[in-house]
Amino acid sequence: MAKKYYQPEIETMPVEQLKALQSERLVKQVKHVWDNVPYYRAKMEEKGVTPDDIKGIEDLHKLPFVTKDDLREAYPYGLLAAPLKDCVRIHSTSGTTGKRVVAFYTQNDIDLWDDCCARALTAVGADEEDVVHVSYGYGLFTGGLGLHGGAHKAGCMTIPASSGNTDRQIQFMTDLGSTILCCTPSYAAYLAESIEERGVKDEIKLKAGIFGAEAWTEEMRRDIENKLGIKAYDIYGLTELSGPGVSFECEEQTGMHINEDHFIAEIINPETGEVLPEGEKGELVFTSITKEAFPLLRYRTKDLCILSRKPCSCGRTHIKMRKPMGRSDDMLIIRGVNVFPSQIETVLLNEGMTPNYQIIVDRKNNTDTFDINVEMSQEMFSDNLAEVTAKEKQLVASLKAMLGIQAKVHLVAPKSITRSEGKAVRVIDKRKLYD
Amino acid sequence: MAVKQISVFVENKSGGLADITKALSDANVNIRALSLSEATDFGVLRLIVDDVFAAGNALKESGHIYNITDVLAVAGEDKPGSITKIFTVLAEAGMSLEYAYAFFAKSQEKAIMIIKVADRLAAKKVLKEAGIPLVKEEEIAKL
Incomplete structure (x- = not known):
């Protein structure tokens, strides 16, 4: 019988006790940061706050926010809170939205991060009997080593497959009987397609998957679950905070439990910075209260989200976050309209198409052009051109209904859109508005 | 007394057609007749071949979308x-x-x-x- 929780005493801790633990750790963390990071001290002094003002989580709102711009400004060592000799590793963000950010880890930071990932794996049923197949990229990206460490802690046999080489991935899956797959949702969808093509679905023993590091929709979840015959779970994290495992889904699949003994979550109004009550939609802000090397106080994630402390049937007491409704970084403004790539994915899957698409935005004669390349699928094809163009028109209409603006759809050859086997390149913005 | 026709999706880009015909010739499939109808961005290539089975396999292996009518x-x-x-x-x-x-x-x-x-x-x-x-x-x- 698989264990239900990796750390039951923490994961099911009564909320009041959990909040007391957070308060105690927050007070300590603020002092640690004040003493060791001049950059933070200057920010706090500017706001007129000292560690004495922070007596518990109720005082959290007094602290200044930290943004990605601060991280870039302080690059590389400006936010380091532990002596470099105590650090054992760095990770770095993928740099999709600008200059790289580097995060540092002490051995203790790594241990606690691995615990978070072990909780996520245990929540989807992983134990000593399982073979965890990690197809996240290993390296600077936190996905691979994060789930890898978690799988070790959970006692699973770990296949450090990393990304790429789909043939070898499938071979290991069949030969070694992988039971739990960890990768990005776009790579999971790609693997599902490839498994179907090779006709080896019967030889696959997967029962669950943990998919994160990209925004994905409920439609995509159902698609992956059906194609692979598994349960697909979401996981959330940011390199700035540690990596995957800041929060994770339990069997309920109705949101991700935030590991509150390590991270305090707040929802704020992104315009005013005002803290919003539980249940309201706003920007997600995290404070890491156990990190030694790279602690962040009130880090603005730009993820739009809702928190809920409604009791969960899994027994965990930690607050749940809904799947972020788009990272404000992912959002495109095209002809003045907000467009999230996830909306396009929803339409494609609803129309029975593959979720393989790429958005190309450009500006010609001061007007935004909006093109979507969609891979042709067997379901959409017919020997009758009129039937295909009718389906194409239907797709354009559904996209217009969802997005509010007209996109030009191009049907392209299957597999012609690059699958970066880590993260899918969904958007090519040629407008160069921000340079 | 029907004849089987293979229809293939062709993306409108240079080399799109050659890609298909090469896959067929590599499989030693002979094309008897061919017709192309096109929309703005893509086309449908309809073929009558000497060996439908071999043609289907060759197209599948080379990753093309096709159907048989x-x-x-x-x-x-x-x-x-x-x-x-x-x-x-x-x-x-x-x-x-x-x-x-x-x-x-x-x-x-x-x-x-x-x-x-x-x-x-x-x-x-x-x-x-x-x-x-x-x-x-x-x-x-x-x-």
Whole structure:
């Protein structure tokens, strides 16, 4: 019988006790940061706050926010809170939205991060009997080593497959009987397609998957679950905070439990910075209260989200976050309209198409052009051109209904859109508005 | 007495067609007839080949999207008016064509018309009654 929780005493801790633990750790963390990071001290002094003002989580709102711009400004060592000799590793963000950010880890930071990932794996049923197949990229990206460490802690046999080489991935899956797959949702969808093509679905023993590091929709979840015959779970994290495992889904699949003994979550109004009550939609802000090397106080994630402390049937007491409704970084403004790539994915899957698409935005004669390349699928094809163009028109209409603006759809050859086997390149913005 | 036609999705980019025909020639498939209809960004390439099975496998392996449709192959004399006769017979029976294309079969000294109609069996019946010969799948392979 698989264990239900990796750390039951923490994961099911009564909320009041959990909040007391957070308060105690927050007070300590603020002092640690004040003493060791001049950059933070200057920010706090500017706001007129000292560690004495922070007596518990109720005082959290007094602290200044930290943004990605601060991280870039302080690059590389400006936010380091532990002596470099105590650090054992760095990770770095993928740099999709600008200059790289580097995060540092002490051995203790790594241990606690691995615990978070072990909780996520245990929540989807992983134990000593399982073979965890990690197809996240290993390296600077936190996905691979994060789930890898978690799988070790959970006692699973770990296949450090990393990304790429789909043939070898499938071979290991069949030969070694992988039971739990960890990768990005776009790579999971790609693997599902490839498994179907090779006709080896019967030889696959997967029962669950943990998919994160990209925004994905409920439609995509159902698609992956059906194609692979598994349960697909979401996981959330940011390199700035540690990596995957800041929060994770339990069997309920109705949101991700935030590991509150390590991270305090707040929802704020992104315009005013005002803290919003539980249940309201706003920007997600995290404070890491156990990190030694790279602690962040009130880090603005730009993820739009809702928190809920409604009791969960899994027994965990930690607050749940809904799947972020788009990272404000992912959002495109095209002809003045907000467009999230996830909306396009929803339409494609609803129309029975593959979720393989790429958005190309450009500006010609001061007007935004909006093109979507969609891979042709067997379901959409017919020997009758009129039937295909009718389906194409239907797709354009559904996209217009969802997005509010007209996109030009191009049907392209299957597999012609690059699958970066880590993260899918969904958007090519040629407008160069921000340079 | 249907003939199997392979239709392939072609992306509108240079080399798109060569990609398909190369996959077929590599599999030693001979193309008997070909027709291309195109929209702005893509096209549908319809083919009559000597070996449908081998062609399907070759297209699948090279990652193309295709389907196989039953169409009628009608033989006409290689002389003016023979194609008009085919169209007239179908029109008089109230049948409209979805598409059609023709090729010349050297060995038989005949023009062969490939036609797609909604009701294939009904079309077959009226053509037969009008004395217009249909070509079988096996004959196409042997051309």
